[in-house]
Amino acid sequence: MKNEPRMIEVRKNVLKANDVIAHALRDRFRAAGVFVVSLVSSPGSGKTAFLEKTLTLLRQNYSVAALVGDLATENDAVRLARSQAPVKQIVTGTVCHLEAAMVEKALADWDLDQLDFLFVENVGNLVCPSSYDLGENLRIVLMSVTEGEDKPLKYPTIFNSADAGVITKIDLAKVVEFDESAALANIQAVRPGMLVFTVSAKTGLGTENFLDYLRSRRAVSQENAIA
Amino acid sequence: MHELSIAMSIVEMAEEEAARQGGHVSAVHLKLGALSGVVKEALLSSYEMACEGTCLAGSHLIVEEIPIVMFCAPCNAQRAISSAQWFCCPECGSPSSDIVQGKELEVVALEILGEDVDDALPSRAVSEIAPCEMVGQKMIDLESRK
Numbered sequence: 001m002k003n004e005p006r007m008i009e010v011r012k013n014v015l016k017a018n019d020v021i022a023h024a025l026r027d028r029f030r031a032a033g034v035f036v037v038s039l040v041s042s043p044g045s046g047k048t049a050f051l052e053k054t055l056t057l058l059r060q061n062y063s064v065a066a067l068v069g070d071l072a073t074e075n076d077a078v079r080l081a082r083s084q085a086p087v088k089q090i091v092t093g094t095v096c097h098l099e100a101a102m103v104e105k106a107l108a109d110w111d112l113d114q115l116d117f118l119f120v121e122n123v124g125n126l127v128c129p130s131s132y133d134l135g136e137n138l139r140i141v142l143m144s145v146t147e148g149e150d151k152p153l154k155y156p157t158i159f160n161s162a163d164a165g166v167i168t169k170i171d172l173a174k175v176v177e178f179d180e181s182a183a184l185a186n187i188q189a190v191r192p193g194m195l196v197f198t199v200s201a202k203t204g205l206g207t208e209n210f211l212d213y214l215r216s217r218r219a220v221s222q223e224n225a226i227a
Numbered sequence: 228m229h230e231l232s233i234a235m236s237i238v239e240m241a242e243e244e245a246a247r248q249g250g251h252v253s254a255v256h257l258k259l260g261a262l263s264g265v266v267k268e269a270l271l272s273s274y275e276m277a278c279e280g281t282c283l284a285g286s287h288l289i290v291e292e293i294p295i296v297m298f299c300a301p302c303n304a305q306r307a308i309s310s311a312q313w314f315c316c317p318e319c320g321s322p323s324s325d326i327v328q329g330k331e332l333e334v335v336a337l338e339i340l341g342e343d344v345d346d347a348l349p350s351r352a353v354s355e356i357a358p359c360e361m362v363g364q365k366m367i368d369l370e371s372r373k
Contacts, residue, residue: 005338005339006250006339006340007338010244010335011333013332014237096228096229131229131265156312158264189322191314
């Protein structure tokens with residue numbers, strides 16, 4: 001019966017190769033005691049400005065660094081370097097998201113033991129990054145007030161895959177008639193219970209609440225690592 | 228649009244398995260969760276492209292779509308939800324982000340024609356198996372990083 005196909009059971013996660021590297025990265029981060037935060041959002045939502053503000057404030061008391069993914073330019077790394085924190089650009093070429101192997105390669109010559117926080121800014125894209133584990137402790141999804149309140153409903157998968165949300169450019173809320181309660185309700189619809197911070201990188205509004213959150217999550221992760 | 232790289236991973240996995248089993252892959256069965264971040268239609272057209280020039284050329288990708296299932300604590304039950312825009316229990320209305328199912332992106336099975344390489348394929352086609360074994364080697368290298 002050579003013309004009858006045999007059924008062979010496989011049961012393998014398609015992203016296994018990525019997940020294996022992500023798990024190894026997570027072990028390495030834990031061993032080094034560095035807390036890793038990734039940022040995802042659409043292009044232009046203010047990830048880089050928000051990260052620059054975060055790095056500038058955190059580095060007063062912590063050792064911080066950042067990796068930043070971009071399709072073509074190194075502009076974001078140049079901007080982030082103004083924070084005085086070590087920054088490395090990952091130019092992805094035509095790839096629309098970061099993968100664990102890219103993070104691993106970028107960190108190959110870094111001494112992670114020296115770091116308290118490492119930030120990984122993904123390529124601006126609300127679709128593809130949701131599928132790829134980068135070994136991070138926290139994934140933060142950002143949306144700006146200029147994008148419209150229904151962003152979470154349009155991209156539920158990425159909001160669902162994130163640990164916390166940040167609404168950026170809140171200083172522009174009035175001008176663009178942003179309905180904050182509608183946006184918050186939409187986030188809760190796709191990710192019930194998600195913590196959301198409302199911030200302005202320009203005025204600094206709300207950034208301290210976000211930093212408190214990062215500090216407390218880092219403390220919890222360190223306790224767990226010891227226990 | 229990351230479906231092409233996903234499709235290429237599927238093809239690599241199937242090639243590796245086919246090299247181990249011997250024979251020709253006629254179909255790949257995939258579980259695709261509604262929260263996997265992968266679009267079925269884009270994946271199907273990418274799959275055809277990814278198969279070109281490999282020993283999977285002409286094979287079919289058979290996708291089983293997996294709905295989202297959440298755990299509802301007040302009901303103490305698993306509930307399927309029909310929309311990724313509304314994570315609330317369809318029975319009691321309670322919100323929940325405890326997801327039990329829906330993130331799958333998994334090759335579950337292959338349909339393989341032929342008992343083994345020598346038996347099933349004409350002799351000139353055996354050389355076509357070689358690249359597949361090399362792909363298999365690469366996958367093993369990745370796994371050894373564990």
